[in-house]
Amino acid sequence: IKRIGVLTSGGDAPGMNAAIRAVVRAGFYYNLEMYGIYRGYEGMIQDDIKKLESKNIAHVLERGGTFLKSARSSEFRTPEGRKKAYNNLVKHGIDALVIIGGDGSLTGAHLFYNEFGIPSIGLPGTIDNDLAGTDLTIGFDTACNTAIEAIDKIRDTATSHDRLFFVEVMGRDAGFIAINAGIGSAAAATLIPEKKMPIERLVERLKARTKAMKSSNIVIVAEGGKSGGAVEIAEKIKKELPYYDIKVTILGHLQRGGAPSSLDRVLASKLGVFAVEGLMQGKYDVMAGIINNKVVFTPISKAIVGHKEVDEDDFRIAKILST
Numbered sequence: 001i002k003r004i005g006v007l008t009s010g011g012d013a014p015g016m017n018a019a020i021r022a023v024v025r026a027g028f029y030y031n032l033e034m035y036g037i038y039r040g041y042e043g044m045i046q047d048d049i050k051k052l053e054s055k056n057i058a059h060v061l062e063r064g065g066t067f068l069k070s071a072r073s074s075e076f077r078t079p080e081g082r083k084k085a086y087n088n089l090v091k092h093g094i095d096a097l098v099i100i101g102g103d104g105s106l107t108g109a110h111l112f113y114n115e116f117g118i119p120s121i122g123l124p125g126t127i128d129n130d131l132a133g134t135d136l137t138i139g140f141d142t143a144c145n146t147a148i149e150a151i152d153k154i155r156d157t158a159t160s161h162d163r164l165f166f167v168e169v170m171g172r173d174a175g176f177i178a179i180n181a182g183i184g185s186a187a188a189a190t191l192i193p194e195k196k197m198p199i200e201r202l203v204e205r206l207k208a209r210t211k212a213m214k215s216s217n218i219v220i221v222a223e224g225g226k227s228g229g230a231v232e233i234a235e236k237i238k239k240e241l242p243y244y245d246i247k248v249t250i251l252g253h254l255q256r257g258g259a260p261s262s263l264d265r266v267l268a269s270k271l272g273v274f275a276v277e278g279l280m281q282g283k284y285d286v287m288a289g290i291i292n293n294k295v296v297f298t299p300i301s302k303a304i305v306g307h308k309e310v311d312e313d314d315f316r317i318a319k320i321l322s323t
């Protein structure tokens with residue numbers, strides 16, 4: 001391997017810059033040439049590819065987002081699009097790839113490897129934490145910190161006015177951010193897509209808390225839940241709890257931004273170095289992840305199937321601490 005191309009794809013996540021930097025620095029350390037593929041697979045198709053120098057990765061570690069930019073590419077989903085992308089890699093002499101993204105991006109990487117056999121390694125870059133083969137994904141910790149910080153602020157106003165707040169957090173169809181935010185911010189209840197909580201049970205719990213004179217009530221709702229998002233749940237519960245001033249806050253994209261936490265910086269840095277070393281050792285079509293604080297390579301085919309489950313203990317703890 002002489003020339004590695006690195007790209008970020010799908011939803012951006014804090015720590016992606018730290019991962020790119022680590023990949024590029026490790027590449028330089030091993031005397032490899034490093035290329036940035038801008039705007040994910042879309043840039044690979046449109047030949048938005050540039051050689052990276054040391055200066056390109058100066059002062060990016062601490063910044064949120066991704067300086068290589070990210071995109072969703074429908075053309076990459078077609079064989080013609082992927083062929084165009086491959087031809088551009090050949091044109092630049094790129095003989096290996098590091099793909100940083102979520103399950104969709106890694107699915108694309110797996111397909112691309114099977115079609116063209118270009119040595120590639122994936123890194124889990126998504127705030128959702130929904131990839132198997134790693135305890136944590138890059139960006140998850142920062143997103144949880146951001147959510148908790150925002151909820152702390154919401155609690156101040158909730159307490160001052162006896163308000164009942166429904167706060168919607170991100171995570172697509174996974175409840176990891178929600179359950180963490182629920183435990184970390186003393187939520188009255190946490191609704192996640194993986195576990196159905198009937199509205200009647202939620203009403204019961206909130207009524208019990210009212211009786212116990214709890215000074216504030218915050219319910220965390222994961223987006224993508226089967227009973228709907230925070231707006232729908234708040235609407236359904238309104239008539240059951242008429243004495244409450246019910247408010248809804250959707251945290252939305254603010255959870256994606258901001259400087260990465262120390263945990264995300266270190267995780268991204270470790271995985272970035274291992275990605276380059278993995279490629280040099282002939283580990284292809286795998287994702288580098290962290291399990292029990294050790295870097296582990298998992299075949300991408302295994303990382304993208306078998307949706308990781310929210311830990312049963314986490315769910316139990318959230319319940320115990322909110323009752």
Ligand code: ATP
Pocket residue numbers: 009010011012041071072073074075076077078101102103104105106107108109111125126127128
């Ligand atoms: P996040 O979890 O943060 O949303 P993601 O990587 O899952 O990130 P997606 O939009 O699902 O985000 O995927 C990113 C890109 O990966 C897509 O726009 C597409 O170009 C490519 N991709 C996804 N699935 C496939 C697939 N089945 N075949 C080929 N390419 C794919």
